[in-house]
Amino acid sequence: AQSVTQLDSQVPVFEEAPVELRCNYSSSVSVYLFWYVQYPNQGLQLLLKYLSGSTLVKGINGFEAEFNKSQTSFHLRKPSVHISDTAEYFCAVSYGSSNTGKLIFGQGTTLQVKP
Amino acid sequence: DAGVTQSPTHLIKTRGQQVTLRCSPKSGHDTVSWYQQALGQGPQFIFQYYEEEERQRGNFPDRFSGHQFPNYSSELNVNALLLGDSALYLCASSLIWDSFYNEQFFGPGTRLTVL
Numbered sequence: 001a002q003s004v005t006q007l008d009s010q011v012p013v014f015e016e017a018p019v020e021l022r023c024n025y026s027s028s029v030s031v032y033l034f035w036y037v038q039y040p041n042q043g044l045q046l047l048l049k050y051l052s053g054s055t056l057v058k059g060i061n062g063f064e065a066e067f068n069k070s071q072t073s074f075h076l077r078k079p080s081v082h083i084s085d086t087a088e089y090f091c092a093v094s095y096g097s098s099n100t101g102k103l104i105f106g107q108g109t110t111l112q113v114k115p
Numbered sequence: 116d117a118g119v120t121q122s123p124t125h126l127i128k129t130r131g132q133q134v135t136l137r138c139s140p141k142s143g144h145d146t147v148s149w150y151q152q153a154l155g156q157g158p159q160f161i162f163q164y165y166e167e168e169e170r171q172r173g174n175f176p177d178r179f180s181g182h183q184f185p186n187y188s189s190e191l192n193v194n195a196l197l198l199g200d201s202a203l204y205l206c207a208s209s210l211i212w213d214s215f216y217n218e219q220f221f222g223p224g225t226r227l228t229v230l
Contacts, residue, residue, distance in 0.1 A: 004157075036221075043119075043205055043221040044158070090157050101148060101209055101219060102171055105157030 002026055002095050006106035014114050015083055021076040021109045023091030032094040033074040034103070035065055039087045047089075050074065061085070086113045117142060119208050119222035127228045128196050136191040136225045140208030146170075147189040148219060149181060150205040158205055164189050165211055193227075201229045 007022040025031060032051050036044040048059025055067040065076045074091060091106040120139045128134050140147050146165045150158035160173035164183035178194045187208075193200055203226050207219035 006157075041223075043223040044207075045221070046218060049218070092157075101146060101163055101211070102160050102173070103148075103150075103158075103207075103219065104160070105150075107157050108155075 002028070002093070002104055004091055004093050004104050004106040006089075006091055006109045008109050009107065010110045010112065012112045012114060013081055016080045018079050019077065019081050019085075019111065021089050021091075021111065023074045023076065023106055025072050025074065025091075025093045027072050028095050030095070033065075033067060034092040034094075035059065035063070035074075035076050036090045036092060036105075037087050038090065038108075044090065047076070081111070081113050083113050083115060085111060087111060119206055119220050121204075121206050121222040121225050123225060124223070125226045125228075127230065129230050130196055130198060132196050132229075133192065133194045134196060134227060136193075136204050136206075136227070138189045138191070138206030138208075138222060140187050140189070140206075141220045144208035144210050144220070145187050146209045146211045147183060147187065148207045148209070149189070149191045150207065151175070152203040152205055152224070153199075154202070161191070196229045198229050201227060203227075 003026045005024045013019045034049045035047040048057050050057045050067045058064045089109045092103040122137045148163040149161040152158040161175050162172040163170045167183045180192045183189045203224040205224045206222045209219045
């Protein structure tokens with residue numbers, strides 16, 4: 001079955017510290033990978049995406065993620081977080097070689113940045 | 116350029132009632148997908164519309180139906196509401212014939228509460 005697992009439901013971290021949010025997906029020949037951020041009472045905003053090519057992907061707000069095919073992971077990282085990064089983060093996967101558009105989301109990780 | 120808009124923002128219904136949610140896609144987009152996000156969960160794919168037809172469907176009962184109009188806007192209808200239908204309903208739009216992968220842009224959502 002196609003599934004996405006976000007290994008941490010909550011990640012508390014102090015401001016200016018580095019952070020990693022973990023994501024694993026069920027294996028497939030072809031996948032597209034995404035990280036979205038959701039601020040309170042808002043919709044989803046795309047942080048970054050992996051479609052093909054370089055396995056290190058850079059996104060907005062200083063975030064980056066690395067695609068690891070052998071470990072079926074797509075972990076999100078930021079070297080120094082800010083209070084404003086406090087939000088819910090979702091990893092999402094689109095399976096298959098055709099462009100179906102259907103996204104399968106993980107359960108989400110709450111990033112809590114403390115001063 | 117207006118992004119994806121949804122109406123209403125909030126809605127309160129009672130069990131057994133019917134509800135209609137509306138979505139206007141981002142300018143230039145022709146495909147609309149609907150997702151249900153229960154509290155504390157990741158979004159789940161309901162269905163996708165293109166050329167006024169349902170193109171894909173997730174694991175949702177027939178109580179959930181939709182429609183797409185010639186101007187690409189869409190409606191989500193839910194009949195015989197259950198308490199478990201309480202959730203944030205997200206609409207996402209995309210352009211189906213994009214060159215590689217059609218990034219989905221999400222609206223702010225409609226918060227449905229069923230009492």
